[in-house]
Amino acid sequence: MDEHLLLRCACGWETRGTVDELVVTAREHGRRLHNMEPTRDQVLAMVVDDRTHDERVDAAAGPPTQVRRSSAASRQGRAVRPSAASPRSGTVPRNGGTTMSTLHEPAEAIGRVTHYFGHLSVAAVSLTEPLVIGDRIHIRGHTTDVVETIASMEVDHRRVERAEPGDDVAINVQDHVREHDLVFREP
Numbered sequence: 418m419d420e421h422l423l424l425r426c427a428c429g430w431e432t433r434g435t436v437d438e439l440v441v442t443a444r445e446h447g448r449r450l451h452n453m454e455p456t457r458d459q460v461l462a463m464v465v466d467d468r469t470h471d472e473r474v475d476a477a478a479g480p481p482t483q484v485r486r487s488s489a490a491s492r493q494g495r496a497v498r499p500s501a502a503s504p505r506s507g508t509v510p511r512n513g514g515t516t517m518s519t520l521h522e523p524a525e526a527i528g529r530v531t532h533y534f535g536h537l538s539v540a541a542v543s544l545t546e547p548l549v550i551g552d553r554i555h556i557r558g559h560t561t562d563v564v565e566t567i568a569s570m571e572v573d574h575r576r577v578e579r580a581e582p583g584d585d586v587a588i589n590v591q592d593h594v595r596e597h598d599l600v601f602r603e604p
Contacts, residue, residue, distance in 0.1 A: 423465045436461070450523060452599055453559040521557060521601045528600040530556065531585065539587050540594045546602070548580045556590070558598030565590055 424439045425431045428450065432442050443460040447453050455463075527546035534541070540556070548554070548567065556563040571587040572580055580586040 424460065424463050425465045426463060431465075439464070452523065452557070452597060521555065521599070523599060525601055526599040527554075527602050528586075530558075530594050530596055530598040530600065532596060533590075533594050534587075535593065538590055540590045542586050542588055542600055544580055544584050544586060544600075545582050547582060548586065548602075550578050553603035554588075555601040555603045556594050556598050557601060558595050561592075561594050561598045563590060563592045563594060564603060 421433050421435060422439060423431060423433050424443060426443070426446060430446060430450070432439065432446075434442065440457050440460045443463065444454050447455050527548065528542040528544040530540050531543050532541040533539070548570070550567050550570065552567045554565050554567060556565065565588070567588060569589055570577060570580060572584050577586075
């Protein structure tokens with residue numbers, strides 16, 4: 418299939434290319450911005466019906482190019498193939514929950530899981546914002562969706578009541594989490 422197709426993510430990011438190029442590019446975009454990796458079928462579900470799209474990129478332009486949507490008016494009238502997985506984006510975590518973009522933006526993250534110690538049920542988290550005992554956090558990743566209340570945490574093997582940005586903190590968690598999962602503060 419040498420036909421150049423248009424793919425649009427729920428966040429507004431667009432790219433054009435062949436099916437194989439779109440799969441590679443969409444997976445890279447998903448990992449970088451949404452902390453998830455869509456399957457080939459999920460990528461194909463995000464392909465836009467190009468017959469109703471105004472041509473801003475020449476179909477013979479070669480490798481995929483990224484295009485941002487310019488205004489709300491230009492978005493009207495564009496049909497997106499429906500996805501059985503999600504009406505909003507076509508990428509759904511394996512756990513069947515909602516996509517990360519419907520809950521939190523990656524920029525809102527207060528930390529990132531750097532390691533998970535399964536035998537202790539402890540997550541090592543590198544913080545970008547302060548964290549205090551009693552805070553509710555949401556740990557979110559490609560296959561992770563965990564909400565926890567911080568009961569105890571350690572920095573350098575010492576219990577602390579408060580951790581600051583830049584600290585690597587150990588947090589006891591109830592469920593399995595994975596490296597690169599994002600940590601968000603819950604209201």
